[in-house]
Amino acid sequence: MGIERWRRRRPPTRWLLVIRRGIAAGLSAVLFGAAVSGCSSGDDAVAQGGTFEFISPGGQVDIFYDPPQSRGRPGPIRGPDLMDPNRTLSLDDFAEQVVVINVWGQWCGPCRTEMPELQRVYDATRNEGVAFLGIDVRDNNRQAAVDFIVDRNVTFPSIYDPPMRTMIALGARYPTTVIPSTIVLDRSHRVAAVFLRALLAEDLEPVVRRLAAETATG
Template sequence: MRATRSRKHALAVAGLALLTACSAGKDAVARGGTFEFVSPGGRTSIFYDPPQTRGTSPELAGDDLADPGKQLRVSGYPGNVVVLNIWGSWCGPCRAEMPHLQQVYNETEASGVQFLGIDVRDEPRTAPQDFVRDRHVAYPSIYDPPGRSLLALKGYPRNVVPSTIVLDRRHRVAAVFLTSLLDTDLRPVVQRLAAEPASGGPGA
């Protein structure tokens, strides 16, 4: 009997230690506060759930690709789901995924979803301008050849192009895709986030 109790106690301690290790270790899950990207061991699709574990995106801003005198910033879309796509006109996979992104934007804009591109490594400006014009891309892009705007996202792999970051209505990072996307990859994620409240009680 005494041995059984000792065994149960040992198992309980081991279980507590395991839970503590899981909650304290570094992984792909944000734990509130400001978002800081941690490499998830080779995964290219990362989801941050439940919502209260999501880290808030820092402000991302830069020159409007189409209008050099205008600034674009994430905070300019309060209460919207924001899809940030890092792309370049020189990038083959970007050319392939752009119609898929535009399709999801067309389908979800009315539900409070904003797409915002971040154009990197593109000089002169005319190349990406022609790129979006030829493909009838309706959403705006930040023009940021050196990728400085992404420095605000601590640990984010700026060399991965294309990649996509999806922010919920409170501009917390809800998903990261380190690969090119099809509309079928992105649509369910955006629709789910659009259905979440902009603010709420515990757990939201």
């Protein structure tokens, strides 16, 4: 009798499905949130081979790291030259120079208006010990990316990195979903500024000139 009563009172099958789906959805949300927030420890929390750990206080999109002693270095940044597949580009090619690293893609609308602005700053500061290095991401069509550069008369080099492997050097917490973004390194190749938005020349040039006036240390 007790068993029959329990069978008659148990929730309908559809409610069991709702409960199960709710539990599964909650678990998925927890796992997804952990992945997005970069919840890792040890070496995974910072750039591989580097000391830079991305932090954005209050969700800021313009982040400056001062004083210079507080700045961390990214890990090794290197990859194939977009314009010459037989050549490898590396951050080490720009010793004791301020380096502006721009993450872009030809598919990215804001990148199309930002790239000429970057070229303007490059032209204005290149003789002051300033280098620019692009990182082209998520572009499986290499020729389309090449055409993007040629059509805009961009003269600074870019690493061709469709799978975004180069971004590992910036650490697990760096927001790789934000395109375009710009990282400015001082002469010691420490991260001095990060911009998580498209830039105008007037936004970037004062920062670059200030860093160019600093002296490289250690």
